[in-house]
Amino acid sequence: MSFMQIIDLKVHYPIRGGFFNSIVDWVYAVDGIDMEFEQGKTYGLVGESGCGKSTTGKAIIGLEKITSGKILFEGEDVTKERKSRTSHFHREVQMIFQDSHSSLNPRKRIADILAEPIRNFLNLTPREERKKIDELLAIVGMPGDSKEKFPHEFSGGQKQRINIARALATNPKLIIADEPVSALDLSVQAQVLNFMKDVQKEFGLTYLFISHDLGVVKHMCDYIFIMYKGRFVECGTKQDIYQNPKHLYTKRLLNSIPATTPLGREKRKWARQEFEKMYEKHIHKAFDENGRVYDLIPISDTHYVSASSVKEVV
Amino acid sequence: MDILDIQNLHVGFRINDTFYDAVDGVSFTLKNNEILAIVGESGCGKSTLATAIIGLHHEQNARVTGKILFGERNLLECSEEEMNHIRGAEIAMIFQDPLSALNPLMRIGDQIEEALTYHTDYSRDEREEKVLQLLKQVGISKPEQVARQFPHQLSGGMRQRVMIAIAISCKPKIIIADEPTTALDVTIQAQILDLLKELQNETEAGIILITHDLGVVAEMADRVMVMYAGEIIEEAPVQKLFASPKHPYTRLLFNSMPQLHSTNERLNAIEGIVPSLTHLPRTGCRFASRIPWIPKDAHEEQPIFHEISKGHFVKCTCWKYFNFQHESSINR
């Protein structure tokens, strides 16, 4: 049973211009998506840069205005409530932001950054609070003396670990992790991903895992949404997507994964460029006459594909 | 031809009125038309090194010593004014953190145009045309629209591509790319990497590519340097490094890669943490504490670089005695 549903979510941004700074156009950043979340599962959200992944995440936790659509949490419509920073929903749904550098307040020490969610949502004595902060830092593998430091004293990867610690502080139910490990080196990435799996098992956490690294997504996710221009073009279980991709865009993604050996790279480059030509030739079929990606239709119990591509591009 | 020759570079940060070296005696050269990749654990000093090359450390907070020879000039002795001309026109940098490198109050198009105004003598019309062309080159599909937008209105990956457009706008001789594609999806990543290569074919620029993505290294690099805790610990031509990595850190790093075809629940992480700058051991093998199962006398007291085959250098001798921990526990 799912504890949270997203129904026909849309986020449109106005583009202003001209003399009077009037609205000249719209960016359809998110344009009608449906999602469901079950406890203890990891959901992948993958897609081209600028396709609307972060916007989706931010809209869910209430940092972006929703143009239309609904969010149900434990059976209740929280579309309005989610904007209040101290609501129950906010404690249960946390986000790790993509831009680890600018999401930490430069004037605050790490201890205060981590204390903030604790004070907002948990009722701890100062001693318990200090203990909690130490625990959180240990969990993400940061030295204890980090507490007294400021964000600029850390490397990119270290800052990201602090962000993860902050999201974990309130023991949430769902964590929306926007590219949580893309700034991390491989060994720290492995630590963080192992750790995310550990806490998931322990607390029954659910993740919405936004990433463009298909290796990481495959390792982490049970169910995957492929997003393209604000809409889903394909979704299914890990097996559906990796073993039986249907949509041309999904295939293109899988096709661009870099190999892990330098041998044969000239040949790969050539093959990639050939695929690209084929892609350019056929991708227009993914859109209807209004330039919108077709709706999803099921091709199995778990596997959904945007309509056009089912017959046309196999 | 060597276009950059770095000798014994140290970069120390001031912490409680003492300087602690984040880059601790690094020497290497970069040739034109070469792609040199730098990989290494988060916090090992890659960005600090890059920032030193383009001279953006503040004197009050950072102490930079050694030599950075760019042609005839030692960049560490150049005046601020000279550096302003070199930066962008001759040595360009793509920053790891695009949001803080772009001006939040300036439209994207104007920011790119500014670089062109400063370093080229294009006319206004030419510049405007060039801006759109650059945006298209980095794979932005609506260049006219994006040129009119502000940084906060773009997605993370779009901002990164704008940075790349600015960096390549003046056809620099050296491009330092600090995690240029980390925020990008694989398809655009491939496109950007191909673009950098094409640009290089045309201008013969030398590229320093900082990344933690070994796939990117495999696809792009000619030569690879591996850093750990402020030092270079291994250097080799790319094929050699992938075929036979030697230093324990390098081997553990390769070992922690998620495998597309593996069903393992857990990834192999490297146990322990990188010590903070103030707690870094400054003598002996810095990696020793991360591989406690390797006997102490496997390490050199004063680790030095050994050339173990042509162009393949490894620091310390511990690599000869290294095995993965699970192997050693099986043996016991």
Ligand SMILES: Nc1ncnc2c1ncn2[C@@H]1O[C@H](COP(=O)(O)OP(=O)(O)OP(=O)(O)O)[C@@H](O)[C@H]1O
């Ligand atoms: N405040 C805003 N005003 C106008 N347009 C915006 C705004 N924020 C985002 N957009 C646009 O919405 C689209 C989706 O952006 P979003 O940040 O969700 O992309 P993304 O999928 O997270 O990409 P990336 O992988 O690069 O982070 C982009 O075209 C972006 O330019």
Ligand SMILES: Nc1ncnc2c1ncn2[C@@H]1O[C@H](COP(=O)(O)OP(=O)(O)OP(=O)(O)O)[C@@H](O)[C@H]1O
């Ligand atoms: N301004 C600063 N003041 C004090 N210490 C700093 C400063 N900038 C960086 N450091 C420290 O210097 C070391 C090297 O940082 P650097 O940003 O160069 O790492 P990096 O290799 O680029 O890591 P990443 O892969 O995470 O980006 C780290 O220990 C970091 O905490």
Ligand SMILES: [Mg+2]
């Ligand atoms: Mg994003």
Ligand SMILES: [Mg+2]
């Ligand atoms: Mg860095």
